[in-house]
Amino acid sequence: MRMHGARIIRRSWILAAAGTLAQMGFAPVWSASIDAGRAAFRQQCALCHSAEANDGGGGDAPNLLGVFGRRAAGLANYPYSKALLASGLTWDAATLDRFLSAPAAVVPGSFMRVAVPEQDTRASIIAYLQATGAASAAVNASVSVASARKPKKGSEDWRQDAPGRMHRIDVANLPPPFDSPSTANRSRILPRPPGAKLRVPAGFAINIFASDLQAPRNMRVAPNGDIFVAETAAGRIRVMRPSADGAKAQTVTIFAQGLTGPFGMQFYPAGDTPQWLYIAENNRVVRYAYTVGDIRAAGAPEIIVKELVPNSRFGHSTRDIAFSPDGRRMFVSVGSASNVAENMAKKSVAEAKAWEAEHGLGATWDTEAHRADVLVFDVGSDGPGKVFASGIRNCVGLTIQPQTGDLWCTTNERDLLGDDLVPDYSTRVKAGGYYGWPWYYMGNHEDPRLKGERPDLAGKATVPDVPYTAHSAALTLVFYNATSGRSAFPKEYVGDGFAVMHGSWNRAIRTGYKVVRVRMKNGVPTGEYDDFMVGFIISDAAVWGRPVGSAVANDGSLLISDDAGNRVYRISYHR
């Protein structure tokens, strides 16, 4: 009921604004289409865009509050594509209609690729954008645009990043929600400024291993040392074969192409002679026959999981894959469709508990069914996936800790609660574990946007092992296990992890854009991590690289992919 009331209030000010628009000579907006437009926006656009103050939407895309009537690429601080900047368009109804029907055709080269083929839906979304924009003039937008705001005392500041600097997030002393305003502060990607350098601890060196890749992301190393890299947006898997001294990719070939958003990769079975390369696409799992040394797929892929989730088109899009150490189970991570389940239908506590009895503690339903989860499949059976663990908003990197056999997730947490909430994390994932999303975070902190909805889950969310500075965008984790090789790291690194942070957008002071060393003691995380590779940040507005994937090469060096600079870097140790 509470939600219903809130909706009526919200709708009434939009209608009032629509009335004002009519007085200003715009065509009156039909209210039913505004509601339909909001619903469609939430489903198809809100993961990337916000369009109303506090709507819970928004990711790495421009804020659409007030977009109606604005010139294209009109936000001062957003790093638009060159194509959109040069388009000369203004977002009136006709132009939006054309653009949304085929964005890639109207502005070739734009980063905006989500088409809305149905004309009615387009019309409703446009009516909605028109109405919210007018309403926003009346109410103050609460997402402030990037400013030179000073960080709060004790809040992370990238200017202090330095190799070896230790971090530990104190979960008992998190700030309250909305302690600082929520800031849209996307990074502008610039070429490397003269003199800008990546920094690593003393004794280590860094060089470019491969360049001119196409947004390289996840990486895996084959037994012979070939490095497989997923070019997710290009739908391609490439193979980088290291030179004799290991310093550079000597050849880069295409292993497979024509895939849809490939990210996760895993050789199977483990060991020196895998027979398959499994690949997790956006909504399915396939495998290619593989013999060590292959640099292109010998044949067509075999489909292993036909459909991971019913509505994979929306929301977090990368899927990672891992096998249990005994080879019997396959894990696949599937991120949420939204920021904080704002599109999920409401259930009473009794209904939610009935759902849970079938799908696992804290399992989500409706648009979020089988999402924000790690799914598990029996290898060799056609059985459907089951929820292995839930409440993990976006487990981009899924990996097994070699020393212990534990499954780990590295996760982006939710946005729009302020600069220092919610910490991202890496954690061991236990069977049946619930990690909080969307109702709770970091253990027993209730999300204020879903307050009172799940009292039954209070105290049931697991506190993750290694929380990171909020908005770091922690994506992947690799365990360092090389004990030999000409570039192998000192032995105190063996058993520790390296986590890779793609970098913030929802924080006034930029954070992330770095690689950190995750400390273990006898195979158990201590909760501490130190900066290991830093230097991509130019200012609070601009960066020259965004690290994503990590792999330990056969010579013991650590490889890091950068999907903004289109490179792979190599960090080696020199005795």
Ligand code: HEC
């Ligand atoms: C996967 C993320 C994503 C989704 C989903 C998405 N967009 Fe976008 N959108 C973007 C990005 C990124 C840009 C910036 C494009 C550029 O710079 O070329 C953009 C740009 C736009 C712009 C131009 C904004 C400006 O400031 O000029 C409009 C309008 C727009 N999107 C509308 C929509 C609508 C409506 C939907 C839902 C049907 C939607 N988008 C879904 C990522 C997304």
